[in-house]
Amino acid sequence: MDPTKTIIDTVERFRRRRTAPLVLELDLTEGLVEGPPADPLDALLSRRKARLADVLGGLKRARQDPRVKALIVKVGGPLGLAAVQELRQAVIQLRSSGKLTIAYAETFGEFGAGTVPYYLATAFERVYLQPSGDVGLTGVVMEQRFAKGTLDKLGLDYQVGQRHEYKTAANTFTQSQMTEAHQEMTTRLVESIVEQVVAGVAEGRKLAPERVRELIDEGPFLGAEAVEAGLVDRLAYRDEIYDEVKRDVGDDALLQFVSRYNKTIKSIKLPHPGEQAVALIHGHGIIRLGRSGRGPLAGGGAMGSDTICAAFRAARRDDSVKAVVFRVDSPGGSYVASDAIWREVVLTRKAGKPVIISMGNLAASGGYFVSMAADTIIAQPGTLTGSIGVLGGKMVTGGLLDRLGITSEQVHVGANAGMFLPSRPFSGEQWSRVDAWLDRIYKDFVTKVAEGRKLDYDRAHELARGRVWTGADARENGLVDELGGLEDALATARDRAGLPADSPVRAYPKTNALERLRPPESSEDKAAATAGLRLEAWGPLNRLAAELGLPATGPLVLPGQWIIR
Template identity: 35%
Template sequence: MSEHESHFSVWGFIKGFAKLIIGMLLMLQGLIGLIVLILIVGVMVEVTNGIAGSDEKVSVSIPDDAALVLDPNGVLVELAEDVNPLEVLRQEAYGVSEPTQIEVHDLVRVIRAAKDDKRIKGLVLDLGALGASPSSASKLHYISAEIAKFKESGKKVIAVGDYYSQDQYLLAANADEIYMNDYGNLFIYGYGSYGTYVKSLLEKLKITSHVFRVGTFKSAVEPFLRDDMSPEAKEANIGYLSVLWRDYASSVEKARGLQSGAVEDYANNLGALLETVDGDLGKAALKAGLVDELLSRAEMNDKLKAAFGADKDGKSFKKVSYMRYLASVDKPADGSDPNVVVITAAGTIIDGEAPTGRAAGGDTIAAQLRKAREDDKIKAVVLRVDSPGGSAFASDIIRDEILAIKAAGKPVVASMGSLAASGGYWISAAADEIWASPTTITGSIGIFGYFNTFENTAAEIGVYVDGVGTTDLAPILATGIGPLPASAADIIQQSTENGYDRFLTIVGEGRNLDKTYVDSVGQGRVWIGEKALELKLVDKLGTYDDAIAAAASLAGLEKYDVVDMKEKRTTFEMFMRNLSETMVAKLGGEKQHHAEGAVAKIVRAAEQQAEFFAEFNDPNAAYARCLTCQ
């Protein structure tokens, strides 16, 4: 062996040995990291289990004589989606977080508990980050009524804000004092229903629309068939919108001690009012008696310190956030007494399963109902419905389980939230009693199907479909780029008509009404709660709490526990959620009142549109869904 070869072999051995050592060190580092990760996860799981499983292990301290700050940061919903707290932290750190969902019952629960809590001196409404959809009126009225009851305790309620949206102001109006930023604004514009109509666009693009519907008022597909709203749709929409507006105005006027018509006058004549105050929106709201004082943020803070006392460092007032307070009072019933279970169908009804709060999966809700039927401790069921409807097939799967519960001798009460239309009414109709609020949007008894084909569009660019099939129906395989066969269109229309007839039968049997009468109030028309009572579509007007009491009464229960059949967030998860908001506030200064970026808006809009189309998954392509009332 030459000297060169010997040198090469020794050097190769040294390099190889070095690589082996480095590899072993890297493997050891990875193993240590894995062990540490497992330990951290184990500790977090143990803490979570400890907090969730024992009220004695962890207590949340609430300072005496503190103001409860109701400052929800998100969109008001019936049932929130399950949230991974660590994912929330990650998203917020990068500024791309989705709007938080705020459960209406969480807000009601904390206000109700604080009313008789000697530690709570008053209530501060900081509503600048609260959002609500136009169809959420009943949720806002529910919270508004609870704030009014809180005032009966003699404790002060103060509202603060840079500005107030129409929905936020419905809650703020109940305050003893309303402060607004001296450069703020209050817009009240009423309720409306406006759509985008694309019939002419589709014709120009030579897209063929195939519509299958039953019902004069089933306007869900009008945007594809017309360039304007039909007279029938206008009649139906103004019918329920007028009641929403009337109740909004009267509620605000009563809370503020204003003359009847004052709110409508403000909305209709804001321009003229601005002329008297040099165009200052804040002064216009002050002159109209809608706010009490125009102040800077620093001045508002001084007012709150004077009302509730200063905190330890003297920089702010003595307070506790509603999320922290919720963690201290939100103790579910132990279930030792007979149970009245609440099962919530919130969101679009889709076929199959769906995660909590995302949609009402037919199989998911049916499984919960089946569990309630088979559990001997459960004596009555409240089906809480807050849904525009959706899949007719999934709606029927849910209805079958309701009928099975009734056959087992357990009463079922349907409690309608803000929206229980189309499929939402389908699943409610079989209940022993239906309770709605005066502003619940319901009805919309109708069926539709819709899709497009592009044979004419394709022909414009020289694309054609041709082939052979073994039956007259086989050309349906080419539908899309190819046309829809007339035989297939006839089948779909007949199936749609059958679905509508089935809907009428279900309502007639459930409500003990003649099918002809149901058809006369059906036809896809939307009704407001108080009119639905008059038309015998609901039994009683009342709250969520009233429906629970009615279910217990039907079951002959004087003492009972109310149990939600849903996966509850643990105290640890709520703590993490609160911590994430605190961290972002510390890093960025203020809570997220700022508008999201343009790119984020586009991405979110695209995601929402994709989710919208994914909800149309009925196996028969038949939908009992109210698109115009969402």
């Protein structure tokens, strides 16, 4: 082998990688990750998934980069509606800068529900589908299952109080069908989401909104039917799509994933000591007391009050931090943990540092509680938020135990020592304590909503009552200030703090490996907020919630399971 030729070839390859046209790729079949990993297990499980912030940053940078000629996105995987809208916004802005954008899918639902992924694809200039694929544009459905009949047969009784009629999480166990309030709320949620989907598909595919509604009623579509209806540009396999793109932008174009592109050396701005910045705090998952991390009943990541509060304190003490963006993606959880985080938001504002909320797919119940004191709340139209209410109670298992021949006896000191045991129902006096607890939490919640959103109490109560709103409707009612995504929130934070548009963003709390290993010196030490595995959500009711009945996630939680397909 000629050493000179090897060196020349190596230099040429390096030059080409620095100068050749770029085609950016994004594979969404594994979904996206919202924020930094909460713990080592989370990091391992999410290592193949792109991070939303990296994708948004890469697409923003690509708008100004003459080397970037096109973007190809493989659509699929689990994505929430708000995340889809955030991506749509970024793609539309990239298209407006003159870049070619192509979405392709092996299938939008495989002859099943695929409305949300197809809605994402319509933001692109061209939409391609594998010949064997389908377009599951079938509309939006929210289904609620009711287990009261099953509980009755088992001899189980669910004692629960809720504030108020729209706080429907317990309806699964206490009702056999939707109540009038439940039906009203769910109907409006579905209508609002369909309005957003119809508008996006109509604009992207250049169809009349009325025609899009007709097509929704006609779906799902086989591939050829989708082309004929104008929903897809053409049927093609991956190799055919990539060959077409190379013909459009040049055979010498290089492929690069958006996340890798965003992390290349040219995009990295080296920090300067004391440089003014915006702090970015991620709050993801069920809200609980203690540290963020992964709990056995938390459904993955959890937002720990110790971690989030420590992050706000660190940002307040850092003189170079001039504003804070709090990214919230949570269905709620512990009232006490939510209140601790709320207090840190208030203190950060009092310290003269604006706090901007960026809502993800969910910012409901406790997720709204931690948001409501901010200077500005920004949500996507499809964000599910509000649910300003509370519920509490217990599952009574005495009837089931009797049927099974199981008996129990109590030895206690204190009239209410066994109040939360599931074997016996609440007495009248005990139920009055549950009612007092619910009333206190609800009044505190609504009072703080009124203060934070500059509403009188009666108006805040009217919007509360446990009702879930889409971001679009929440904005109309004053619960949200603006519609937009994380990049909009960062821009707002820079503007409120008087910072330049390219000022850096710093994640908080950011600890190095040594800080995570050493014992913290005090509760003010960043090391005190490293991830743990505790699960605390209900306070005095945690034992009950872990055994049976109420969700172990806390009294301030979004009612039901909200999956938009």
